[in-house]
Amino acid sequence: MRFSPVAEISRSALLHNLGRLRQLAPGAKIMAVVKANAYGHGLTTLARWLDDAGVNGFGMARLEEALCLRREGIGARMLLLEGVFSEEDLELAASHDLEVAIHDCQQVAILERARLSKPVRVWLKLDTGMHRLGVQPHQFEALYQRLRALENIQGEINFMTHFAVADEAENPETTRQIALFNQLTKNLPGERTLANSAGTLAWPVSHGQWVRAGLALYGGSPMIAGRPEDFDLRPVMTMKTTVLAVREHRAGDPVGYGQSWRASRDTRLAVLAMGYGDGYPRHAVSGTPVLINGKRYPLAGRVSMDMITVEIGDDPIQVGDPVVLWGDGLPVEEIAECASTIPYELLCSTTARVQYRYVD
Numbered sequence: 613m614r615f616s617p618v619a620e621i622s623r624s625a626l627l628h629n630l631g632r633l634r635q636l637a638p639g640a641k642i643m644a645v646v647k648a649n650a651y652g653h654g655l656t657t658l659a660r661w662l663d664d665a666g667v668n669g670f671g672m673a674r675l676e677e678a679l680c681l682r683r684e685g686i687g688a689r690m691l692l693l694e695g696v697f698s699e700e701d702l703e704l705a706a707s708h709d710l711e712v713a714i715h716d717c718q719q720v721a722i723l724e725r726a727r728l729s730k731p732v733r734v735w736l737k738l739d740t741g742m743h744r745l746g747v748q749p750h751q752f753e754a755l756y757q758r759l760r761a762l763e764n765i766q767g768e769i770n771f772m773t774h775f776a777v778a779d780e781a782e783n784p785e786t787t788r789q790i791a792l793f794n795q796l797t798k799n800l801p802g803e804r805t806l807a808n809s810a811g812t813l814a815w816p817v818s819h820g821q822w823v824r825a826g827l828a829l830y831g832g833s834p835m836i837a838g839r840p841e842d843f844d845l846r847p848v849m850t851m852k853t854t855v856l857a858v859r860e861h862r863a864g865d866p867v868g869y870g871q872s873w874r875a876s877r878d879t880r881l882a883v884l885a886m887g888y889g890d891g892y893p894r895h896a897v898s899g900t901p902v903l904i905n906g907k908r909y910p911l912a913g914r915v916s917m918d919m920i921t922v923e924i925g926d927d928p929i930q931v932g933d934p935v936v937l938w939g940d941g942l943p944v945e946e947i948a949e950c951a952s953t954i955p956y957e958l959l960c961s962t963t964a965r966v967q968y969r970y971v972d
Protein backbone atom coordinates (compact mmCIF):
# COMPACT_ATOMS: atom_id res chain seq x y z
CA MET A 613 0.00 0.00 0.00
CA ARG A 614 1.18 3.54 -0.72
CA PHE A 615 -0.01 6.50 1.26
CA SER A 616 0.11 9.87 -0.40
CA PRO A 617 -2.38 12.66 -0.96
CA VAL A 618 -4.48 12.83 -4.09
CA ALA A 619 -6.23 15.95 -5.34
CA GLU A 620 -9.41 14.75 -6.96
CA ILE A 621 -10.62 17.23 -9.56
CA SER A 622 -14.26 17.01 -10.57
CA ARG A 623 -15.34 17.95 -14.07
CA SER A 624 -19.03 17.87 -13.20
CA ALA A 625 -18.48 20.30 -10.29
CA LEU A 626 -16.59 22.65 -12.60
CA LEU A 627 -19.32 22.55 -15.22
CA HIS A 628 -21.97 23.02 -12.56
CA ASN A 629 -20.17 26.16 -11.32
CA LEU A 630 -19.79 27.46 -14.86
CA GLY A 631 -23.54 27.00 -15.25
CA ARG A 632 -24.16 28.89 -12.01
CA LEU A 633 -22.01 31.79 -13.19
CA ARG A 634 -23.94 31.88 -16.44
CA GLN A 635 -27.18 32.04 -14.43
CA LEU A 636 -25.84 34.75 -12.14
CA ALA A 637 -24.50 36.90 -14.98
CA PRO A 638 -26.88 36.05 -17.83
CA GLY A 639 -25.93 39.01 -19.98
CA ALA A 640 -22.17 38.62 -19.66
CA LYS A 641 -19.54 36.45 -21.24
CA ILE A 642 -17.51 34.34 -18.85
CA MET A 643 -13.75 34.78 -18.77
CA ALA A 644 -12.36 31.84 -16.81
CA VAL A 645 -9.38 32.97 -14.77
CA VAL A 646 -6.89 30.11 -14.96
CA LYS A 647 -3.72 31.69 -13.62
CA ALA A 648 -1.50 29.85 -11.13
CA ASN A 649 -2.16 26.46 -12.70
CA ALA A 650 -5.90 27.13 -12.70
CA TYR A 651 -5.77 27.93 -8.98
CA GLY A 652 -3.89 24.72 -8.36
CA HIS A 653 -6.33 22.50 -10.25
CA GLY A 654 -4.22 21.84 -13.36
CA LEU A 655 -4.12 24.40 -16.15
CA THR A 656 -4.40 22.34 -19.29
CA THR A 657 -7.08 19.87 -18.19
CA LEU A 658 -9.27 22.55 -16.65
CA ALA A 659 -8.91 24.83 -19.66
CA ARG A 660 -9.75 21.94 -21.98
CA TRP A 661 -12.89 21.11 -19.96
CA LEU A 662 -13.95 24.75 -19.90
CA ASP A 663 -13.23 25.26 -23.58
CA ASP A 664 -15.26 22.18 -24.47
CA ALA A 665 -18.08 23.60 -22.33
CA GLY A 666 -18.04 26.78 -24.41
CA VAL A 667 -16.53 29.23 -21.93
CA ASN A 668 -16.06 32.54 -23.75
CA GLY A 669 -12.44 33.20 -22.89
CA PHE A 670 -9.59 32.83 -20.45
CA GLY A 671 -7.71 35.26 -18.25
CA MET A 672 -4.22 34.64 -16.95
CA ALA A 673 -1.38 36.48 -15.31
CA ARG A 674 1.60 35.24 -17.31
CA LEU A 675 2.40 34.96 -20.99
CA GLU A 676 3.67 31.37 -20.49
CA GLU A 677 0.27 30.31 -19.19
CA ALA A 678 -1.44 31.54 -22.35
CA LEU A 679 1.21 30.13 -24.69
CA CYS A 680 0.82 26.77 -22.96
CA LEU A 681 -2.90 26.78 -23.77
CA ARG A 682 -2.31 27.83 -27.36
CA ARG A 683 0.13 24.89 -27.69
CA GLU A 684 -2.67 22.67 -26.40
CA GLY A 685 -4.75 23.86 -29.32
CA ILE A 686 -7.13 26.07 -27.35
CA GLY A 687 -8.23 28.84 -29.67
CA ALA A 688 -10.54 30.86 -27.37
CA ARG A 689 -9.95 34.50 -26.52
CA MET A 690 -7.27 34.97 -23.88
CA LEU A 691 -6.42 38.06 -21.88
CA LEU A 692 -3.08 38.67 -20.17
CA LEU A 693 -4.37 40.43 -17.08
CA GLU A 694 -1.09 42.26 -16.41
CA GLY A 695 -0.18 42.77 -20.06
CA VAL A 696 3.37 42.39 -21.39
CA PHE A 697 6.57 44.18 -20.54
CA SER A 698 8.65 44.13 -23.73
CA GLU A 699 8.25 44.48 -27.48
CA GLU A 700 9.29 40.83 -27.96
CA ASP A 701 6.54 39.63 -25.66
CA LEU A 702 4.05 41.96 -27.31
CA GLU A 703 4.89 40.36 -30.66
CA LEU A 704 4.46 36.91 -29.10
CA ALA A 705 1.09 37.97 -27.74
CA ALA A 706 -0.01 39.45 -31.06
CA SER A 707 1.12 36.48 -33.12
CA HIS A 708 -0.73 34.09 -30.77
CA ASP A 709 -3.91 36.19 -30.72
CA LEU A 710 -3.56 37.04 -27.06
CA GLU A 711 -5.16 40.19 -25.69
CA VAL A 712 -3.21 42.44 -23.38
CA ALA A 713 -4.07 44.67 -20.45
CA ILE A 714 -2.47 48.11 -20.63
CA HIS A 715 -2.00 49.45 -17.15
CA ASP A 716 0.60 52.20 -17.47
CA CYS A 717 2.47 54.57 -19.82
CA GLN A 718 5.36 52.12 -20.29
CA GLN A 719 3.02 49.63 -21.85
CA VAL A 720 1.55 52.33 -24.09
CA ALA A 721 5.09 53.25 -25.16
CA ILE A 722 5.84 49.59 -25.97
CA LEU A 723 2.75 49.51 -28.19
CA GLU A 724 3.88 52.72 -29.87
CA ARG A 725 7.39 51.40 -30.60
CA ALA A 726 6.52 47.85 -31.60
CA ARG A 727 6.46 46.71 -35.20
CA LEU A 728 3.93 43.92 -34.91
CA SER A 729 3.17 41.19 -37.44
CA LYS A 730 -0.50 41.87 -36.72
CA PRO A 731 -2.48 44.18 -34.46
CA VAL A 732 -3.29 43.15 -30.91
CA ARG A 733 -6.50 43.55 -28.93
CA VAL A 734 -6.03 45.72 -25.83
CA TRP A 735 -7.84 46.34 -22.56
CA LEU A 736 -7.06 49.65 -20.90
CA LYS A 737 -6.98 48.90 -17.19
CA LEU A 738 -8.27 51.68 -14.96
CA ASP A 739 -7.28 52.10 -11.37
CA THR A 740 -10.56 52.92 -9.69
CA GLY A 741 -9.51 52.04 -6.14
CA MET A 742 -7.39 48.91 -6.03
CA HIS A 743 -4.23 51.04 -6.41
CA ARG A 744 -2.14 48.08 -7.51
CA LEU A 745 -2.14 48.26 -11.32
CA GLY A 746 -4.04 50.54 -13.64
CA VAL A 747 -4.09 53.91 -15.28
CA GLN A 748 -5.08 56.60 -12.82
CA PRO A 749 -8.11 58.77 -13.58
CA HIS A 750 -6.03 61.86 -14.31
CA GLN A 751 -3.90 59.93 -16.85
CA PHE A 752 -6.82 58.30 -18.57
CA GLU A 753 -7.75 60.77 -21.31
CA ALA A 754 -4.17 61.33 -22.53
CA LEU A 755 -3.32 57.61 -22.61
CA TYR A 756 -6.59 56.75 -24.26
CA GLN A 757 -5.91 59.27 -27.03
CA ARG A 758 -2.37 57.90 -27.51
CA LEU A 759 -3.79 54.40 -27.88
CA ARG A 760 -6.44 55.58 -30.32
CA ALA A 761 -3.75 56.86 -32.63
CA LEU A 762 -2.09 53.43 -32.96
CA GLU A 763 -2.36 51.03 -35.84
CA ASN A 764 -1.05 48.21 -33.66
CA ILE A 765 -4.44 47.93 -31.98
CA GLN A 766 -7.11 45.58 -33.24
CA GLY A 767 -10.70 46.84 -33.04
CA GLU A 768 -11.89 49.13 -30.29
CA ILE A 769 -10.00 49.79 -27.09
CA ASN A 770 -11.65 47.76 -24.30
CA PHE A 771 -11.77 48.67 -20.62
CA MET A 772 -11.22 46.84 -17.39
CA THR A 773 -10.84 47.49 -13.69
CA HIS A 774 -10.39 45.34 -10.60
CA PHE A 775 -12.25 45.50 -7.30
CA ALA A 776 -10.52 45.84 -3.96
CA VAL A 777 -13.32 44.90 -1.54
CA ALA A 778 -16.10 43.34 -3.59
CA ASP A 779 -15.95 40.40 -1.15
CA GLU A 780 -17.56 42.69 1.46
CA ALA A 781 -21.21 42.83 0.45
CA GLU A 782 -21.93 45.98 2.47
CA ASN A 783 -18.84 48.00 1.58
CA PRO A 784 -19.79 51.10 -0.46
CA GLU A 785 -16.30 51.27 -1.99
CA THR A 786 -17.34 48.87 -4.77
CA THR A 787 -20.23 51.15 -5.75
CA ARG A 788 -17.76 54.03 -5.83
CA GLN A 789 -15.35 52.04 -8.02
CA ILE A 790 -18.14 51.11 -10.44
CA ALA A 791 -19.32 54.74 -10.66
CA LEU A 792 -15.80 56.01 -11.38
CA PHE A 793 -15.26 53.37 -14.03
CA ASN A 794 -18.60 54.18 -15.69
CA GLN A 795 -17.88 57.89 -15.58
CA LEU A 796 -14.44 57.53 -17.20
CA THR A 797 -15.61 55.19 -19.94
CA LYS A 798 -19.01 56.80 -20.58
CA ASN A 799 -20.04 56.86 -24.25
CA LEU A 800 -16.79 55.23 -25.38
CA PRO A 801 -16.94 52.20 -27.65
CA GLY A 802 -15.33 48.93 -26.61
CA GLU A 803 -16.07 46.06 -24.22
CA ARG A 804 -15.95 46.34 -20.45
CA THR A 805 -15.02 43.99 -17.63
CA LEU A 806 -15.09 44.88 -13.95
CA ALA A 807 -16.25 41.86 -11.98
CA ASN A 808 -14.17 39.13 -10.38
CA SER A 809 -16.01 36.26 -8.66
CA ALA A 810 -17.25 38.50 -5.85
CA GLY A 811 -18.47 41.07 -8.35
CA THR A 812 -20.23 38.34 -10.31
CA LEU A 813 -21.94 36.95 -7.21
CA ALA A 814 -22.74 40.09 -5.26
CA TRP A 815 -22.59 43.12 -7.55
CA PRO A 816 -24.81 42.54 -10.60
CA VAL A 817 -24.45 46.15 -11.76
CA SER A 818 -20.78 45.44 -12.35
CA HIS A 819 -21.25 42.63 -14.85
CA GLY A 820 -20.48 44.56 -18.05
CA GLN A 821 -19.79 42.48 -21.18
CA TRP A 822 -17.43 40.07 -19.40
CA VAL A 823 -17.08 38.75 -15.88
CA ARG A 824 -13.66 37.42 -14.88
CA ALA A 825 -14.29 34.52 -12.57
CA GLY A 826 -11.65 32.51 -10.78
CA LEU A 827 -12.47 31.22 -7.32
CA ALA A 828 -16.22 30.77 -7.86
CA LEU A 829 -15.54 28.64 -10.91
CA TYR A 830 -13.51 26.31 -8.72
CA GLY A 831 -16.35 26.20 -6.21
CA GLY A 832 -14.94 28.56 -3.58
CA SER A 833 -16.83 31.43 -2.01
CA PRO A 834 -15.09 34.74 -2.59
CA MET A 835 -17.37 36.49 -0.08
CA ILE A 836 -15.98 37.14 3.38
CA ALA A 837 -19.33 36.23 4.91
CA GLY A 838 -20.46 33.46 2.63
CA ARG A 839 -20.05 29.79 1.99
CA PRO A 840 -20.11 28.13 -1.44
CA GLU A 841 -23.47 26.53 -0.71
CA ASP A 842 -25.01 30.01 -0.31
CA PHE A 843 -24.38 30.41 -4.04
CA ASP A 844 -24.91 26.75 -4.94
CA LEU A 845 -21.26 26.30 -5.89
CA ARG A 846 -19.53 22.91 -5.64
CA PRO A 847 -15.90 22.27 -4.79
CA VAL A 848 -13.92 21.17 -7.82
CA MET A 849 -10.93 20.00 -5.79
CA THR A 850 -11.26 17.46 -3.02
CA MET A 851 -7.96 16.83 -1.28
CA LYS A 852 -7.84 13.24 -0.10
CA THR A 853 -5.41 11.04 1.73
CA THR A 854 -5.30 7.97 3.96
CA VAL A 855 -4.74 7.04 7.58
CA LEU A 856 -1.18 5.72 7.82
CA ALA A 857 -1.10 4.83 11.53
CA VAL A 858 -3.44 4.60 14.52
CA ARG A 859 -1.96 4.99 18.02
CA GLU A 860 -3.04 4.75 21.62
CA HIS A 861 -2.42 8.04 23.41
CA ARG A 862 -2.44 8.63 27.16
CA ALA A 863 -4.07 11.60 28.93
CA GLY A 864 -1.55 14.41 29.38
CA ASP A 865 0.79 13.19 26.64
CA PRO A 866 1.73 15.70 23.95
CA VAL A 867 2.09 15.02 20.25
CA GLY A 868 4.36 16.39 17.56
CA TYR A 869 6.85 19.23 17.24
CA GLY A 870 6.83 21.73 20.05
CA GLN A 871 4.54 19.44 22.07
CA SER A 872 1.91 22.10 21.53
CA TRP A 873 -1.11 19.82 22.09
CA ARG A 874 -1.75 17.46 25.00
CA ALA A 875 -4.52 14.94 25.32
CA SER A 876 -7.16 15.79 27.93
CA ARG A 877 -8.10 12.10 28.26
CA ASP A 878 -6.90 8.66 27.28
CA THR A 879 -7.57 8.62 23.58
CA ARG A 880 -6.32 7.51 20.16
CA LEU A 881 -4.63 9.42 17.38
CA ALA A 882 -4.75 8.82 13.65
CA VAL A 883 -1.67 9.84 11.71
CA LEU A 884 -2.53 11.02 8.19
CA ALA A 885 -0.36 11.20 5.09
CA MET A 886 -0.56 14.94 4.48
CA GLY A 887 1.72 17.71 5.61
CA TYR A 888 2.94 21.13 4.64
CA GLY A 889 5.22 19.42 2.12
CA ASP A 890 2.02 18.54 0.25
CA GLY A 891 0.38 21.92 0.69
CA TYR A 892 -1.52 21.48 3.95
CA PRO A 893 -1.24 24.82 5.77
CA ARG A 894 1.36 24.63 8.52
CA HIS A 895 -0.50 27.26 10.52
CA ALA A 896 -3.69 25.21 10.80
CA VAL A 897 -4.50 25.22 14.51
CA SER A 898 -5.36 22.27 16.70
CA GLY A 899 -9.06 21.65 16.25
CA THR A 900 -9.01 22.21 12.47
CA PRO A 901 -11.51 19.67 11.11
CA VAL A 902 -10.53 16.64 9.06
CA LEU A 903 -12.97 14.07 7.63
CA ILE A 904 -12.19 10.40 8.21
CA ASN A 905 -14.75 7.96 6.85
CA GLY A 906 -17.00 10.98 6.39
CA LYS A 907 -16.89 12.08 10.05
CA ARG A 908 -15.18 15.17 11.44
CA TYR A 909 -12.18 14.90 13.75
CA PRO A 910 -9.97 17.64 15.17
CA LEU A 911 -6.36 18.18 14.18
CA ALA A 912 -4.12 17.66 17.21
CA GLY A 913 -0.72 19.34 17.41
CA ARG A 914 1.47 20.92 14.79
CA VAL A 915 1.40 20.13 11.11
CA SER A 916 4.60 18.33 10.02
CA MET A 917 6.08 18.17 6.54
CA ASP A 918 4.57 14.79 5.67
CA MET A 919 1.98 14.11 8.35
CA ILE A 920 -0.74 15.48 10.55
CA THR A 921 -2.24 13.93 13.66
CA VAL A 922 -5.92 13.84 14.51
CA GLU A 923 -7.71 12.84 17.70
CA ILE A 924 -10.16 10.00 17.01
CA GLY A 925 -11.09 8.78 20.51
CA ASP A 926 -12.54 5.27 20.47
CA ASP A 927 -13.86 5.36 16.92
CA PRO A 928 -13.05 2.26 14.89
CA ILE A 929 -10.63 3.91 12.50
CA GLN A 930 -8.03 1.79 10.74
CA VAL A 931 -4.89 2.19 8.71
CA GLY A 932 -5.90 2.78 5.10
CA ASP A 933 -9.18 4.55 5.91
CA PRO A 934 -10.07 7.42 3.57
CA VAL A 935 -9.56 11.03 4.61
CA VAL A 936 -10.75 14.33 3.16
CA LEU A 937 -8.69 17.40 4.05
CA TRP A 938 -10.90 19.84 2.12
CA GLY A 939 -13.41 19.78 -0.68
CA ASP A 940 -16.50 17.60 -0.87
CA GLY A 941 -18.06 17.64 2.62
CA LEU A 942 -15.46 19.96 4.14
CA PRO A 943 -15.33 23.51 2.74
CA VAL A 944 -11.84 24.77 1.96
CA GLU A 945 -12.99 28.11 3.42
CA GLU A 946 -13.24 26.46 6.85
CA ILE A 947 -9.71 25.07 6.67
CA ALA A 948 -8.41 28.40 5.40
CA GLU A 949 -10.00 30.17 8.36
CA CYS A 950 -8.38 27.74 10.81
CA ALA A 951 -5.02 28.52 9.20
CA SER A 952 -5.57 32.30 9.08
CA THR A 953 -5.46 32.34 5.32
CA ILE A 954 -7.83 32.38 2.34
CA PRO A 955 -9.12 29.54 0.14
CA TYR A 956 -7.18 30.95 -2.82
CA GLU A 957 -3.89 30.29 -1.05
CA LEU A 958 -4.77 26.74 -0.03
CA LEU A 959 -5.88 25.76 -3.51
CA CYS A 960 -2.75 27.23 -5.10
CA SER A 961 -0.37 25.72 -2.56
CA THR A 962 -0.67 22.07 -3.51
CA THR A 963 2.86 20.83 -4.14
CA ALA A 964 4.31 18.73 -6.95
CA ARG A 965 4.23 15.48 -5.00
CA VAL A 966 0.45 15.48 -4.71
CA GLN A 967 -1.09 13.26 -7.37
CA TYR A 968 -3.98 14.55 -9.43
CA ARG A 969 -6.96 12.43 -10.34
CA TYR A 970 -9.34 13.92 -12.87
CA VAL A 971 -12.84 12.53 -12.56
CA ASP A 972 -16.23 13.11 -14.09
Ligand SMILES: Cc1ncc(COP(=O)(O)O)c(C=O)c1O
Pocket residue numbers: 645671693774807808809810824825826827828834
Ligand atom coordinates in the same frame (compact mmCIF):
# COMPACT_ATOMS: atom_id res chain seq x y z
C1 LIG B 1 -7.35 41.08 -12.64
C2 LIG B 1 -8.06 39.91 -12.07
N1 LIG B 1 -9.28 39.60 -12.51
C3 LIG B 1 -9.97 38.55 -12.01
C4 LIG B 1 -9.44 37.76 -11.03
C5 LIG B 1 -10.26 36.60 -10.49
O1 LIG B 1 -10.54 36.78 -9.14
P1 LIG B 1 -11.47 35.73 -8.35
O2 LIG B 1 -10.67 34.48 -8.24
O3 LIG B 1 -11.72 36.38 -7.04
O4 LIG B 1 -12.67 35.54 -9.18
C6 LIG B 1 -8.18 38.04 -10.53
C7 LIG B 1 -7.62 37.22 -9.45
O5 LIG B 1 -7.02 37.65 -8.53
C8 LIG B 1 -7.46 39.14 -11.07
O6 LIG B 1 -6.24 39.46 -10.61
